[in-house]
Amino acid sequence: VPTSSGRKKEQPTGYHHGDLRQALIDAALRILAKKGSAQLNLRQLARQTGVSHAAPYRHFQDKNALLAAVAEEGFRKMTAKMRALAGTEANPVLRLQRHGMGYVQFATENPAHYRVMFGSELQQKHADESLAAASAEAFSVLLDAVVACQLAGLARPGDPMNSALFCWSGVHGLSLLLIDGKLGPCGIGKTNTHPLVEEITGLIVDSLQHSRR
Amino acid sequence: VPTSSGRKKEQPTGYHHGDLRQALIDAALRILAKKGSAQLNLRQLARQTGVSHAAPYRHFQDKNALLAAVAEEGFRKMTAKMRALAGTEANPVLRLQRHGMGYVQFATENPAHYRVMFGSELQQKHADESLAAASAEAFSVLLDAVVACQLAGLARPGDPMNSALFCWSGVHGLSLLLIDGKLGPCGIGKTNTHPLVEEITGLIVDSLQHSRR
DNA sequence: ACCTGAACACCGTTCAAGT
DNA sequence: ACCTGAACACCGTTCAAGT
Numbered sequence: 165v166p167t168s169s170g171r172k173k174e175q176p177t178g179y180h181h182g183d184l185r186q187a188l189i190d191a192a193l194r195i196l197a198k199k200g201s202a203q204l205n206l207r208q209l210a211r212q213t214g215v216s217h218a219a220p221y222r223h224f225q226d227k228n229a230l231l232a233a234v235a236e237e238g239f240r241k242m243t244a245k246m247r248a249l250a251g252t253e254a255n256p257v258l259r260l261q262r263h264g265m266g267y268v269q270f271a272t273e274n275p276a277h278y279r280v281m282f283g284s285e286l287q288q289k290h291a292d293e294s295l296a297a298a299s300a301e302a303f304s305v306l307l308d309a310v311v312a313c314q315l316a317g318l319a320r321p322g323d324p325m326n327s328a329l330f331c332w333s334g335v336h337g338l339s340l341l342l343i344d345g346k347l348g349p350c351g352i353g354k355t356n357t358h359p360l361v362e363e364i365t366g367l368i369v370d371s372l373q374h375s376r377r
Numbered sequence: 378v379p380t381s382s383g384r385k386k387e388q389p390t391g392y393h394h395g396d397l398r399q400a401l402i403d404a405a406l407r408i409l410a411k412k413g414s415a416q417l418n419l420r421q422l423a424r425q426t427g428v429s430h431a432a433p434y435r436h437f438q439d440k441n442a443l444l445a446a447v448a449e450e451g452f453r454k455m456t457a458k459m460r461a462l463a464g465t466e467a468n469p470v471l472r473l474q475r476h477g478m479g480y481v482q483f484a485t486e487n488p489a490h491y492r493v494m495f496g497s498e499l500q501q502k503h504a505d506e507s508l509a510a511a512s513a514e515a516f517s518v519l520l521d522a523v524v525a526c527q528l529a530g531l532a533r534p535g536d537p538m539n540s541a542l543f544c545w546s547g548v549h550g551l552s553l554l555l556i557d558g559k560l561g562p563c564g565i566g567k568t569n570t571h572p573l574v575e576e577i578t579g580l581i582v583d584s585l586q587h588s589r590r
Numbered sequence: 591a592c593c594t595g596a597a598c599a600c601c602g603t604t605c606a607a608g609t
Numbered sequence: 610a611c612c613t614g615a616a617c618a619c620c621g622t623t624c625a626a627g628t
Contacts, residue, residue, distance in 0.1 A: 206620080218594065221621095333546075360539065368543075420600080431603085
């Protein structure tokens with residue numbers, strides 16, 4: 165059975181939406197941005213989308229499936245941001261740092277969305293295949309960058325997995341501390357990123373070079 | 378007004394409990410350990426404690442206040458574990474690493490509890506003073522250990538805050554990746570800690586020494 | 591195929607009333 | 610002081626019925 169047939173563009177049947185599924189996801193992102201995950205519920209989503217509270221069940225098995233779709237979109241956007249911030253930078257160490265800064269930037273710009281991606285509202289994350297794939301692709305950006313550093317002799321050799329996980333731990337922890345406001349106010353200016361972000365991501369990538377282990 | 382009068386030992390009045398407040402917290406911890414935070418609700422807690430569903434409101438303003446108390450107890454236990462794992466170790470760098478391992482160990486042994494401490498179920502964490510104090514004390518363990526490293530010339534000088542936050546980011550991120558199973562099965566054996574934990578906490582403390590910044 | 595309306599079980603919270 | 614029972618608003622989910 166095709167698991168996601170007709171997912172991208174549903175026929176505009178003359179019913180309320182050509183793509184209620186995407187409309188629900190968009191509404192969820194709006195709620196997350198404005199109110200937070202505590203206010204996110206299917207009935208409210210249905211109301212905002214102009215359908216009955218039972219309609220979402222035509223597109224999602226349950227609330228958890230909706231959350232999984234929201235998380236999946238988050239991973240795609242985060243991956244794009246990580247790649248965008250690296251731009252055309254040639255130095256592999258700096259590329260890795262820019263990926264990390266992109267990661268943190270996505271998290272601090274979309275705190276509630278980020279929380280859905282990693283928090284416990286969303287149950288059994290591993291059960292959703294396409295969510296797992298989107299998450300793996302984000303990680304692969306870090307992993308590939310670490311390998312590039314190794315090839316250039318700018319990171320300790322050996323299994324790149326550990327080094328990449330170390331980087332992920334660092335940016336993940338940093339993001340959450342920023343979101344929780346443990347490191348002071350999160351949004352300093354509009355486009356400016358927090359000065360600590362550059363410093364700490366720098367510490368992270370540096371430690372890949374200098375480690376004695 | 379005393380904010381928490383008679384908090385430790387309430388008089389056994391002959392009513393259902395000498396200390397319903399603590400009984401509710403204990404019941405919450407039991408649910409978190411066995412079922413996860415999704416199953417944690419006041420009515421179930423009241424049922425398990427043998428009181429009506431309205432009784433908890435005599436001791437907690439709302440569900441959020443109960444979660445704050447649960448989180449606070451988590452920070453105390455985590456602080457104790459961080460101190461315990463350092464034991465009588467003399468080397469300040471190794472002490473710092475042991476603190477980090479204790480942090481991760483608490484998180485992986487009590488994943489749902491840890492999630493309440495840092496997740497978004499609990500709203501406005503900063504509003505609860507005694508929760509903020511318990512959280513700050515846990516952080517101070519790391520901070521003090523970093524200062525000790527600096528005094529011994531084993532960590533770069535300068536504001537120890539950044540270095541401590543870097544360490545916290547690392548163990549926080551590592552804990553969550555482990556809890557989410559991104560680094561393979563979490564509980565390898567009963568008392569054995571994951572081999573990656575020692576390695577990555579080692580990387581973290583090492584980077585405090587070797588950083589060029 | 592897609593959506594509606596009623597219905598069920600459940601939860602957070604409040605409040606008058608009980609001991 | 611501490612607890613109970615009824616009550617209200619709300620949510621997730623299901624299902625027969627509509628177009």
